[in-house]
Amino acid sequence: MTEVEHVTCDSPVNIAVIKYWGKRDEKLILPLNSSISVTLNQDELRARTTVAISRHFKEDKMWLNGREQSMKSERLQSVIAQIKRICRKRKMDCDQLEEKLQWKLHICSENNFPTAAGLASSAAGYACLVYAMSKLYGVDGDISKIARQGSGSACRSLYGGFVLWNKGESVDGEDSRAEQIAPETHWPDLRILILVVSDQTKHTGSTVGMQTSVETSELLQQRIQTVPDRVEQMKQAILKKDFHTFAEITMKESNQLHAVCLDTYPPVSYLTDISHHIIQLVHAINQDNGSNMVAYSFDAGPNAFLFVQEKDVPIVSRVLCHFYPSSDPHFLRGLPMPEKTDYQVDYTTFSELKVIPKALKFIIHTKPGPEPSVKESCCELLASDGFPKVNSNDDKQS
Ligand code: DP6
Secondary structure (H helix, E strand, O other): OOOOEEEEEEEEOEEEEEOOOOEEEOOOOEEOOOEEEEEEOOOOOEEEEEEEEEOOOOOOEEEEOOEEEOOOOHHHHHHHHHHHHHHHHHOOOOHHHHHHHHOEEEEEEEEOOOHHHOOOOHHHHHHHHHHHHHHHOOOOOOOHHHHOOOOHHHHHHHOOOEEEEOOOOOOOOOOOOEEEEEOHHHOOOEEEEEEEEOOOOOOOOHHHHHHHHHHHOHHHHHHHHHHHHHHHHHHHHHHHOOHHHHHHHHHHHHHHHHHHHHHOOOOOOOOOHHHHHHHHHHHHHHHHHOOOOEEEEOOOOOOEEEEEEHHHHHHHHHHHHHHOOOOOOOOEEEOOOOOOOOOOOOHHHHOOOOOOOOOEEEEEEEOEOOOOEEOOHHHOOEOOOOOEOOOOOOOOOO
């Protein structure tokens, strides 16, 4: 047996096209409605986590993006305890295993995208932690119900492509799980442009935001009645690769989420003037095109996730660069933006809209991507002594 046993995994970010907003059980993280998301490609956005156990570790420890974190979070503790419990249940009568389950745990996690971008990372982070721990302890089967209890949306990051989180019916949450609708290869020409808005404001976290909505918003109660139909329509749009319908439902869902937020008392507002400008611009593009060429979706922050078909990326990115000019040489990131010089955009159609320099920090071009995976040892974030490879000096025990 080696001194330190460890596993390193990568896990994707997901963006919901049918939004999860509101819980029926706060502790078990059971949602009021089912939701659907698109898993994003990990070359552009991913969480990476190394988990390690050793008889020599003195205490459980965790580092996130180079900084040591408290492990006191109730959700974190509950996720760790559950993986160990499942492991015990499935592999009874094994003394060696029980000994290992007692060993202290070191967790080191980092994202490949700037934390300052304000892109939700808890879903990818919890999915990665649960996935890595399941590999470390050899737990197989459905782990989405454990990830769900770290952060609801995390359960959807355990699958690639297009994912449904079934709200489930049972009080213990056993049937509140994620499942794949279709893999990322199903719709190969779908693209996502993430517009990272220049904004310093601290926003109400989604946990608190949705809790207040459940307590105060009548609109949320009405919304819950209509989501099942939308889930079905969205599933069909994905299966048929019907971009026009997919785009329409995506935008209506985003709008309804933010309407619920405004109906919350006191209101919660995540969208800024720039977000609203993006919404107007997208509708202007679609109107000019005669059908939906682009769709927006906003979560609990001002950043826009735009869905586009690959063939339309050149024109959409050209329009975006016209309205949100930037001198940053790294303004366009991620997948290469195809150059299409012969295309002329008639900006008179958009005469109502102002050009806003520096409205965006940068744009990330990405596509749907696969589920989490185990990485090679070269990707490990913890050194052979079980402490972080980078920025480790402050954190090491003597
Ligand atoms: C707006 O999963 O972050 O992104 O379960 O309390 O951790 P908790 O909330 P979280 O909520 C995500 C809300 C959303 C919509 C979505 O992803 O479906």
